[in-house]
Amino acid sequence: MVAPSCAPPDRAWRDGQCDRGLVDRAREPQRPAQREPDRPNPVRTRSGGLVRLQRLAGNRAVANAVVQRLAGAHRTLRSGSTGTDVEELQAKLNQLNTTAEPLKVDSIFGPLTRQAVVQFQSTHDLDPDGVVGKLTWAALDAGGETPPPPPPPPVLQIGSTGAAVAQAQQKLNAAGSGLALLDINGVYDTLMAGVVFEFQLINGLTPTGSLDAASLAALDAQVPGGGVGADGIENAVNNPNGANALGTQDAGTSLHPVVGPGQVTSGPAVLEAEQKLNIWNATRDTPDPAVAEDSSWGGADTALLTAFQTAHSLPTGPLNAASWTALDAAAPNARSGFEARSWKEIVGGHQYGMTSRYQWALASTGAGDVMNVTAVVNFTGNPPSPAWAGFVTAAWNKFAAEEATTKEKVNIDFALAQGSGGNANTVKVSTGTGRANGGNWFLGDTKAASTVPHEYGHLLGLSDEYQLHAGDYRTVTGHEPTVGDADGPAGVTAAQMAQNIQTKMVTLDPAQVAAVSTGLGLKSGAYAQQVLEAYSALPAVTLPALPTIPASGSTPAIPGRPAMQTTGRLVEDLDVGLRDDATGNRYNVIQALTYSSGSLMGDPGRVTDHDHGGAQPRHVQEFCDHIAAIRGGSWQVVNR
Amino acid sequence: MTIPPVTWYRTGGQTVPPYNESLSITDGTVHMWRASDVPAAGYFTRPAPDGFAVEEPTQDLTVDPPPGGETEGLTVGERQATYGPGAELPEPWAGLHTTLLDLAEATFAFPEAALGLEVSDGAARLVHLGTDPVEVDLAASVVRVTLWSGWYASSERWASEPIGGGPLTAGTGWTYDLPFAHGLSVGPDRTLHVALDLSLKVRGNPLAAGLRHSPVPPPPPE
Numbered sequence: 001m002v003a004p005s006c007a008p009p010d011r012a013w014r015d016g017q018c019d020r021g022l023v024d025r026a027r028e029p030q031r032p033a034q035r036e037p038d039r040p041n042p043v044r045t046r047s048g049g050l051v052r053l054q055r056l057a058g059n060r061a062v063a064n065a066v067v068q069r070l071a072g073a074h075r076t077l078r079s080g081s082t083g084t085d086v087e088e089l090q091a092k093l094n095q096l097n098t099t100a101e102p103l104k105v106d107s108i109f110g111p112l113t114r115q116a117v118v119q120f121q122s123t124h125d126l127d128p129d130g131v132v133g134k135l136t137w138a139a140l141d142a143g144g145e146t147p148p149p150p151p152p153p154p155v156l157q158i159g160s161t162g163a164a165v166a167q168a169q170q171k172l173n174a175a176g177s178g179l180a181l182l183d184i185n186g187v188y189d190t191l192m193a194g195v196v197f198e199f200q201l202i203n204g205l206t207p208t209g210s211l212d213a214a215s216l217a218a219l220d221a222q223v224p225g226g227g228v229g230a231d232g233i234e235n236a237v238n239n240p241n242g243a244n245a246l247g248t249q250d251a252g253t254s255l256h257p258v259v260g261p262g263q264v265t266s267g268p269a270v271l272e273a274e275q276k277l278n279i280w281n282a283t284r285d286t287p288d289p290a291v292a293e294d295s296s297w298g299g300a301d302t303a304l305l306t307a308f309q310t311a312h313s314l315p316t317g318p319l320n321a322a323s324w325t326a327l328d329a330a331a332p333n334a335r336s337g338f339e340a341r342s343w344k345e346i347v348g349g350h351q352y353g354m355t356s357r358y359q360w361a362l363a364s365t366g367a368g369d370v371m372n373v374t375a376v377v378n379f380t381g382n383p384p385s386p387a388w389a390g391f392v393t394a395a396w397n398k399f400a401a402e403e404a405t406t407k408e409k410v411n412i413d414f415a416l417a418q419g420s421g422g423n424a425n426t427v428k429v430s431t432g433t434g435r436a437n438g439g440n441w442f443l444g445d446t447k448a449a450s451t452v453p454h455e456y457g458h459l460l461g462l463s464d465e466y467q468l469h470a471g472d473y474r475t476v477t478g479h480e481p482t483v484g485d486a487d488g489p490a491g492v493t494a495a496q497m498a499q500n501i502q503t504k505m506v507t508l509d510p511a512q513v514a515a516v517s518t519g520l521g522l523k524s525g526a527y528a529q530q531v532l533e534a535y536s537a538l539p540a541v542t543l544p545a546l547p548t549i550p551a552s553g554s555t556p557a558i559p560g561r562p563a564m565q566t567t568g569r570l571v572e573d574l575d576v577g578l579r580d581d582a583t584g585n586r587y588n589v590i591q592a593l594t595y596s597s598g599s600l601m602g603d604p605g606r607v608t609d610h611d612h613g614g615a616q617p618r619h620v621q622e623f624c625d626h627i628a629a630i631r632g633g634s635w636q637v638v639n640r
Numbered sequence: 641m642t643i644p645p646v647t648w649y650r651t652g653g654q655t656v657p658p659y660n661e662s663l664s665i666t667d668g669t670v671h672m673w674r675a676s677d678v679p680a681a682g683y684f685t686r687p688a689p690d691g692f693a694v695e696e697p698t699q700d701l702t703v704d705p706p707p708g709g710e711t712e713g714l715t716v717g718e719r720q721a722t723y724g725p726g727a728e729l730p731e732p733w734a735g736l737h738t739t740l741l742d743l744a745e746a747t748f749a750f751p752e753a754a755l756g757l758e759v760s761d762g763a764a765r766l767v768h769l770g771t772d773p774v775e776v777d778l779a780a781s782v783v784r785v786t787l788w789s790g791w792y793a794s795s796e797r798w799a800s801e802p803i804g805g806g807p808l809t810a811g812t813g814w815t816y817d818l819p820f821a822h823g824l825s826v827g828p829d830r831t832l833h834v835a836l837d838l839s840l841k842v843r844g845n846p847l848a849a850g851l852r853h854s855p856v857p858p859p860p861p862e
Binding site: 344345347350351352353354382383385386387426427428431432433434435436437438439440442443444446455458463464579580581583584587 | 651652653654655656657658660676677704705706707708709710724725726727728784786788790791792793794795797833835846848850852854856859860
């Protein structure tokens with residue numbers, strides 16, 4: 001029998017008075033004064049409490065845990081108690097107090113019974129208070145043996161706050177048991193306790209919902225990373241779901257253009273179709289002659305496509321999205337492909353979108369295979385800089401795919417090519433000195449060695465890695481959101497800051513919003529997440545209309561917006577509700593309330609992390625996956 | 641022919657300082673505010689060109705800007721479009737966009753309260769443009785020089801120390817010589833760019849301005 005484990009280290013272990021559980025005390029209704037000390041206190045989670053845990057951890061584990069938590073499910077007995085359990089108590093005392101006069105087993109807890117209880121407690125290192133609580137019952141049930149000591153006191157528990165909690169939240173998420181995904185906010189609440197409880201169940205630890213030294217050690221062993229390295233930079237915690245650095249594809253869109261007569265009839269999409277039709281054809285009992293893989297659609301291609309569509313009960317005609325889906329499934333191992341990925345992203349609360357067109361091919365050379373990835377760009381307005389293509393290769397051509405067993409390496413080479421037509425992306429070339437973006441590159445951009453490779457990444461469908469919400473950051477980078485600043489400015493609670501920000505937003509002045517946030521030291525991290533959560537709980541307020549101001553001799557023309565209710569989503573409210581000012585106050589507040597990586601797709605100028613600056617393996621994972629599909633085996637991205 | 645009220649604006653984006661500028665036509669007068677990536681920043685005004693006309697669209701338009709891109713907006717009468725750089729706009733929005741940007745370029749010749757960046761051999765200076773005063777703060781400003789070879793093929797760079805000093809008021813005839821001892825070897829097949837970010841106050845409006853001297857090199861051979 002395991003004793004309860006909730007006693008804080010500085011508190012006497014007093015039988016019958018250990019009242020704990022996984023329910024946040026601050027939110028729990030007032031309890032009755034004579035609450036049974038050992039009443040089971042089921043875990044409350046978003047997902048259905050113990051039922052959910054039973055599904056996850058199995059009935060036996062949960063049953064063991066509940067038994068441990070109930071400590072035998074005995075009532076607490078004291079003077080005046082009556083009933084069969086008093087009979088049980090008296091019988092056990094008679095059996096174990098061999099030096100005392102036997103009690104009459106009459107089911108009445110009288111003075112003699114109390115005296116016998118005190119004697120038993122005194123000889124078994126228990127508080128001799130005459131009350132039979134769970135520890136005394138445990139000792140009686142154990143045949144007089146002193147029960148094992150309680151587990152080590154918790155290091156972190158409900159009510160704990162700070163960076164250590166946030167680091168634990170990262171690792172609990174990364175452990176990935178699935179009960180709930182925690183915000184990395186540095187606040188140990190009921191939900192976190194439920195996730196801890198589940199982690200402990202699954203890992204054979206005493207389930208308490210609090211993190212003691214053993215649980216923390218198990219968490220560290222299971223999830224490496226986290227904390228701050230010797231270089232002072234926060235170590236990433238990888239999420240088991242890995243990274244998906246590609247932008248979210250628009251619903252209802254296909255990665256493939258429609259191929260066939262009257263549609264796309266030449267180019268890399270046609271070559272991909274021809275290869276896949278041949279692969280499928282070769283699996284048939286009676287194959288037709290293979291079509292030429294010449295990137296040009298002809299009658300033989302149409303005939304083989306018709307056969308494929310007929311065999312798969314698809315309407316005959318051009319190779320449309322439905323037929324492509326069937327063809328991709330039938331022949332996932334074509335050696336080349338073309339993708340036209342329409343996608344969107346939310347950065348700084350603002351939605352952006354584009355269609356990225358790129359092609360890839362696994363080519364055989366005398367020195368082995370190489371994966372060639374090319375984005376063709378139709379530059380408009382001005383000729384491109386001759387340096388741009390070199391910037392791309394310098395930043396991107398650093399990875400290979402390596403097979404786990406043979407250690408064979410296949411280089412993944414990237415190229416920026418100039419061209420036109422349906423396979424090409426359109427980029428406007430301006431002669432100014434602006435900073436490149438997804439649609440406009442600047443010849444006079446003195447940071448083009450960084451910006452052009454970043455924009456090239458967008459041409460491959462990769463999304464930005466700056467000013468992201470926590471979920472997007474987790475998905476895109478494959479890392480848990482960073483702990484960052486867990487404490488916030490001294491003397492300002494997150495709730496106060498959220499309220500102050502909302503109040504100042506009504507003034508529509510970004511400088512006033514900055515004064516009560518970044519001006520006080522608000523930085524990205526756990527505290528900022530608390531601010532977001534506190535803001536979401538505030539009653540909505542009306543932000544006054546921003547009038548459309550026509551240009552005149554006194555003011556620039558400024559677009560307006562009608563009065564709006566705040567949404568509870570602070571970053572979006574800042575984006576829509578306020579205007580930029582000359583000093584970038586709005587941008588800086590949004591930066592502090594969101595997450596950015598320091599990678600090439602992130603914000604390397606403002607974020608220092610171990611991804612600092614460059615392309616990362618996650619950015620080229622898609623092409624490693626293609627190699628694996630073609631070649632078979634287990635491949636991973638490595639540095640060359 | 642009466643010109644309907646027309647407004648074009650550009651805001652946000654990754655360019656430093658971010659775009660915050662506009663052009664509008666009301667009652668036959670063109671008003672323009674420009675501040676980012678321009679040879680002159682401030683307020684410009686002129687009569688609408690003779691014969692200037694725009695076609696009124698019949699539908700609104702919204703296109704997400706590309707990643708990192710600024711937001712542009714066009715309003716003609718009751719219709720409006722928002723989009724980003726490089727967007728492939730349908731007509732008549734595409735034509736309107738081109739027409740207004742061309743007009744914006746031409747309107748630089750009509751300053752009313754602006755500062756310009758002038759660069760000549762061995763010197764760079766700020767000059768006041770127009771008739772109305774402009775307040776300028778150069779305390780944190782740095783002159784950045786880039787020398788390109790060929791068609792933006794490679795570059796050498798130089799930057800000054802922060803200029804320092806307090807706020808100044810620029811009026812008619814005002815000039816200010818900028819630090820320019822870059823020591824770079826200009827010559828054939830070289831093109832010099834100069835950049836200066838500074839804070840302005842024009843007619844009471846604070847503007848974060850990015851002045852640029854960025855002549856286009858001779859185009860590369862076909």
